[in-house]
Amino acid sequence: MVELKTETELAVMREAGRVVATALAACREKAAVGVSLLELDTIAADVLTDFGATSSFQHYHPRFAPTPFPAVICASVNDVIVHGIPSGYQLRDGDLVSIDFGACVDGFHGDAAISFVVGEASPADLALISTTQQALDAGIAAARPGNRLGDVSHAVGVIGRAAGYGIPEGFGGHGVGRRMHEDPSVPNEGRPGRGLPLRPGLVIAIEPMFMAGGKDPFTTDDDGWALRTADRSRAAHIEHTVAVTPDGPRVLTAL
Incomplete structure (x- = not known):
């Protein structure tokens, strides 16, 4: 069931989003050659403590996973797409790192992810990250009343396909609110003009x-x-x- 949020609830979700943005910025700042993924997980955990928030990820146990997730960040390096478990792996020059993080404040969640390169970046990696950001921006721009969910998915997917990139089927965005993963599913490809109508109060992770x-x-x-x-x-x-708001999309996980 899709649950629309009130302005009061969106304000709480914005606070959760600020925690998420702060933690991701801290991880990005500290990520360097020789720093381990576990150290980045500790940095994010400290941000949760500082804000009095709780982790959306730690102990989360979806149906597809054999065990609960053991950390507060997902740390995915190079050929890992998503859901990497932080380990003692020490970052190397040129590593492409994706950090995904969620926080819960007063019963509402925020969820965001970043990708970056440690040390010297190859042009191919920079292009991949830039195109992914462009796709996110296009998806956000499409998240407005009068559009449909397929417009968001199409805006994302058409940019990735035009660049010649692959898209993992079955994994994408989702609703966010009292649970980290709510309805609706937000695929990274879709048909414009199709799917759920976007109404004010809908909150989705793109x-x-x-x-x-x-x-x-x-x-x-x-x-x-x-x-x-x-x-x-x-x-x-x-x-x-x-x-989704009457005035257009509102990003809740920006700094």
């Missing part, structure tokens, strides 16, 4: 995930969480939580 190799197949690691490109090409993942 999250393009593009694979540089141009192929769609992916594999799942033995941990049951991390999705990895089948051809081992690099991937990027960028996300915001967005509210």
Whole structure:
């Protein structure tokens, strides 16, 4: 069931979004050659403590996963698309890193993700990240009353396909609110003019995930969480939580 949020509830979600944005900025600032993924997880956990918020990710156990998620961030490096579990892996020069993070404040969630390169970046990685950001921006612009969910999905997917990137089927955005994952599903490809009408109060996470190799197949690691490109090409993942309002889209997870 799709639940529309009131302005009071959107204000609470904006506070959760500020926690998310702060944690992602802190992880980005501290990410450097030699820093481990577990260290980044600790940095994000400290932000939760500072704000009196709780993690949306830690102990989360969806049906597809064999075990609850053990950390507060998803840390996906190079050919890992999403859902990477933080480990002692130390970042290397040129690594493409995607950090996904969620926070809960007063019973409402915020969810966002960033992608960046540690150290010297290749032109191909910069293009992948830039295109993923462009797709997110286009999806956000389409999240307005009078449009339909397919308009958001189409805006994202057409940019990724035009650049020759792959898109993992079955993984994309979602509703956000009292639960981190709510209805509706927000695919990263769709037909314009089709799907759920967008009404004020709808809150969705829009999250393009593009694979540089141009192929769609992916594999799942033995941990049951991390999705990895089948051809081992690099991937990027960028996300915001967005509210549909009478005045247009409102990004709730910006700084």
